[in-house]
Amino acid sequence: MSPPHTLLWFVAASIAVASANVAPRAPDACAAIGGRKWVSPREVRACYSSFKVVEAEKANIIDVISKMAAFHTSTNYQIRAPEPFASEVHEDLLGSLERIKNQRYASDYELHIDFSRTLKRLNDGHIAWVNNCYDSLFVNYLPTPLSLITDAKGIQNVHIAYEAFDVASAEFPDQIDFWQNALPGNLKGNLKSLSGAKVLLINGRPPFDAVHANALITGSYQSYATRQNSFFSSYRRTAGEWSYILGNFAQQSLPLDDFAVLTIQRVNQTLPETIILPYRSRIGTTAKAFTDTASWRSNNCVAVDGTNGIDAYSESLPADAPVAKFLQQPPLPLDTERKHGLNVLLDAAPWLDVTLPPTLQPGLVAVNGSYNSAQFYLAKDGKTGVLALGSFSDTQYFTFLRTLLEGLQSLKALGATQLIVDVTNNGGGFICAAHWLHRIIAGPKSTTVPQAGLDTKARAGPLARTIVDEIISKNKDPIVQLLYNPLNWRDASNTPFTADADWLEPIVPLTINGREDAFSPRLGNECQPEGFPGDAPSEALFDPKKVVIVSNGRCGSSCSLFSISMSKYEGTKTVVVGGKSDVQQIYCGVVGGQSTNFVTIDTEIKTTGLKNNTLAPPDLIVNGVMGITWRLAYGVDEPNEPAEWQYFPADLNLPVTPALANNPVAIWEEVARRLL
Numbered sequence: 001m002s003p004p005h006t007l008l009w010f011v012a013a014s015i016a017v018a019s020a021n022v023a024p025r026a027p028d029a030c031a032a033i034g035g036r037k038w039v040s041p042r043e044v045r046a047c048y049s050s051f052k053v054v055e056a057e058k059a060n061i062i063d064v065i066s067k068m069a070a071f072h073t074s075t076n077y078q079i080r081a082p083e084p085f086a087s088e089v090h091e092d093l094l095g096s097l098e099r100i101k102n103q104r105y106a107s108d109y110e111l112h113i114d115f116s117r118t119l120k121r122l123n124d125g126h127i128a129w130v131n132n133c134y135d136s137l138f139v140n141y142l143p144t145p146l147s148l149i150t151d152a153k154g155i156q157n158v159h160i161a162y163e164a165f166d167v168a169s170a171e172f173p174d175q176i177d178f179w180q181n182a183l184p185g186n187l188k189g190n191l192k193s194l195s196g197a198k199v200l201l202i203n204g205r206p207p208f209d210a211v212h213a214n215a216l217i218t219g220s221y222q223s224y225a226t227r228q229n230s231f232f233s234s235y236r237r238t239a240g241e242w243s244y245i246l247g248n249f250a251q252q253s254l255p256l257d258d259f260a261v262l263t264i265q266r267v268n269q270t271l272p273e274t275i276i277l278p279y280r281s282r283i284g285t286t287a288k289a290f291t292d293t294a295s296w297r298s299n300n301c302v303a304v305d306g307t308n309g310i311d312a313y314s315e316s317l318p319a320d321a322p323v324a325k326f327l328q329q330p331p332l333p334l335d336t337e338r339k340h341g342l343n344v345l346l347d348a349a350p351w352l353d354v355t356l357p358p359t360l361q362p363g364l365v366a367v368n369g370s371y372n373s374a375q376f377y378l379a380k381d382g383k384t385g386v387l388a389l390g391s392f393s394d395t396q397y398f399t400f401l402r403t404l405l406e407g408l409q410s411l412k413a414l415g416a417t418q419l420i421v422d423v424t425n426n427g428g429g430f431i432c433a434a435h436w437l438h439r440i441i442a443g444p445k446s447t448t449v450p451q452a453g454l455d456t457k458a459r460a461g462p463l464a465r466t467i468v469d470e471i472i473s474k475n476k477d478p479i480v481q482l483l484y485n486p487l488n489w490r491d492a493s494n495t496p497f498t499a500d501a502d503w504l505e506p507i508v509p510l511t512i513n514g515r516e517d518a519f520s521p522r523l524g525n526e527c528q529p530e531g532f533p534g535d536a537p538s539e540a541l542f543d544p545k546k547v548v549i550v551s552n553g554r555c556g557s558s559c560s561l562f563s564i565s566m567s568k569y570e571g572t573k574t575v576v577v578g579g580k581s582d583v584q585q586i587y588c589g590v591v592g593g594q595s596t597n598f599v600t601i602d603t604e605i606k607t608t609g610l611k612n613n614t615l616a617p618p619d620l621i622v623n624g625v626m627g628i629t630w631r632l633a634y635g636v637d638e639p640n641e642p643a644e645w646q647y648f649p650a651d652l653n654l655p656v657t658p659a660l661a662n663n664p665v666a667i668w669e670e671v672a673r674r675l676l
């Protein structure tokens with residue numbers, strides 16, 4: 001119910017409006033949240049939902065997504081993915097856009113949810129539609145991230161994370177009292193006592209009903225197991241710190257839920273208790289301040305510098321392009337992509353998150369070579385080296401690659417004879433960094449020289465072919481600024497293409513799910529030698545069979561390129577920590593091959609003078625970003641089929657006991673005990 005002063009204001013405003021002989025209007029729902037840091041999700045939804053669809057914007061987004069779909073390698077595959085993912089990935093993107101075109105929506109927010117979920121149903125973290133107007137403009141939080149814990153008898157239960165209160169009180173010092181006061185009866189003010197509680201029901205249903213519902217909309221990974229795992233808390237090594245990921249239960253990038261009803265059994269209590277915990281929405285770190293609907297739209301919802309591409313020969317992109325915020329890597333200048341190919345996930349949640357509580361952070365000394373997202377440790381056993389690698393990207397490409405080598409050599413100098421590579425929540429990064437790490441661990445051999453990764457193919461749609469044609473026949477890219485320049489690529493025998501080679505020809509026609517499609521011939525290695533810092537050792541640094549790759553399954557993109565080639569070619573073991581015990585855990589997903597985004601494709605088009613081509617997407621008029629898979633890697637087991645939908649079961653599914661939960665060092669010690 002409205003407080004009295006609001007009601008009075010409304011009456012007064014209505015009279016004023018009515019007397020001006022205009023239809024009476026509701027108060028501005030966005031003015032109600034303008035300038036505030038913490039609001040209720042209901043208030044955010046009221047603002048978002050108050051804005052009607054602008055047909056020109058809707059048509060613009062549909063036009064951009066559908067024309068970008070011609071550059072995305074997987075559009076036709078994803079109509080029904082091959083087994084084992086046929087039941088997970090079956091979305092006809094173009095068909096859905098046609099449906100959206102003809103559908104009416106109560107608000108622009110409702111339309112946005114349809115766009116966002118339609119792309120998320122592809123379960124491919126390379127292709128996403130993210131709109132700064134809505135996604136993570138406000139972030140919805142609960143102070144109770146969850147963990148899936150296995151007890152001494154092997155029984156699994158969902159728990160409120162043991163560290164929940166430590167995390168929430170450190171991250172939300174200005175909101176914790178709200179949640180303290182929201183608790184009923186004698187729990188009021190005692191939020192801390194919820195940490196570790198067993199969760200018996202979520203909203204009156206078994207917890208895995210909520211996990212399942214989230215797995216259907218969270219996107220990003222083909223594997224159902226991995227999407228289940230997104231619900232729970234986890235950790236990641238980022239450039240500046242050990243960070244904590246709250247998981248989809250305790251963090252939402254849209255104001256989807258108002259509260260969670262939890263039936264819990266607290267630690268050392270026998271009786272179940274039911275509590276209602278409200279979500280709270282915090283203004284996102286990169287949201288532009290606003291005071292009402294008009295300023296919300298103009299500051300956050302319209303295209304900005306860097307939303308669209310440029311003519312690379314007469315303009316430059318801004319340093320902090322909007323897409324960078326949602327790529328799952330440290331922010332890089334966009335032109336880095338052309339110098340050092342990227343394969344990285346795009347998500348509606350920004351890369352930076354909250355801090356892992358100090359009690360869970362590794363207490364080991366980081367050894368020489370530790371640098372940003374890559375930290376090296378020697379375990380207490382004196383023989384297990386650890387590389388914690390949260391990303392394959394860094395702002396300093398060659399420095400990053402050299403420090404990877406320095407770190408591994410330091411571990412050896414300290415006596416390490418075996419290695420754990422922890423890639424928990426590693427969303428990829430530089431393709432050639434993945435190849436480099438494989439090459440320096442495994443040494444020079446047929447599986448690492450000249451190609452330490454996977455061969456790929458690019459989609460060869462009509463506009464892509466015209467772009468290549470403009471580059472090679474009209475010299476539109478003399479200093480090699482464009483992705484479609486043949487000088488970037490090599491053929492299947494790893495021979496570089498010449499400046500005039502039409503590398504998309506001869507087209508390989510394929511019929512995929514009943515649709516005619518076309519791809520480039522097979523492409524080989526492009527990393528060696530130029531993409532390597534030069535001094536790769538002449539021998540393996542570690543026996544790859546004494547190397548274990550560990551994650552929560554959320555290892556994607558370049559992380560997959562590394563993990564698949566280490567596992568399939570070198571016999572390296574893989575471990576997924578956590579996950580439901582009766583669901584096969586998958587050690588990586590969303591392989592891709594190379595990812596890119598709308599800005600880059602638009603730049604290719606503008607630089608080659610093809611913006612007027614009927615197949616070219618228009619400039620975006622909204623503040624959106626879109627990613628795609630641009631090259632698709634071939635698999636190892638089935639070398640002539642995409643790796644994307646091949647099967648990567650983990651060698652070990654390590655159950656998370658209370659001692660292991662979000663505790664990297666405890667996990668590494670347990671992995672070493674079991675597998676090394």
Ligand SMILES: *[C@@H]1O[C@H](CO)[C@@H](O)[C@H](O)[C@H]1NC(C)=O
Nearest residue numbers: 192193195196266267268269
């Ligand atoms: C639960 O009981 C055990 C054994 O008495 C005790 O060690 C532990 O501190 C208690 N934990 C809580 C949160 O009360």
Ligand SMILES: *[C@@H]1O[C@H](CO)[C@@H](O)[C@H](O)[C@H]1NC(C)=O
Nearest residue numbers: 367368369409410411413414
């Ligand atoms: C680490 O670096 C320091 C300073 O360069 C050097 O003295 C030390 O030997 C290095 N340690 C290892 C294990 O490489």
Ligand SMILES: *[C@@H]1O[C@H](CO)[C@@H](O)[C@H](O)[C@H]1NC(C)=O
Nearest residue numbers: 605606608609610611612613
């Ligand atoms: C596109 O067409 C318009 C109108 O015909 C023309 O003014 C413009 O120069 C053309 N742009 C390019 C990049 O060819």
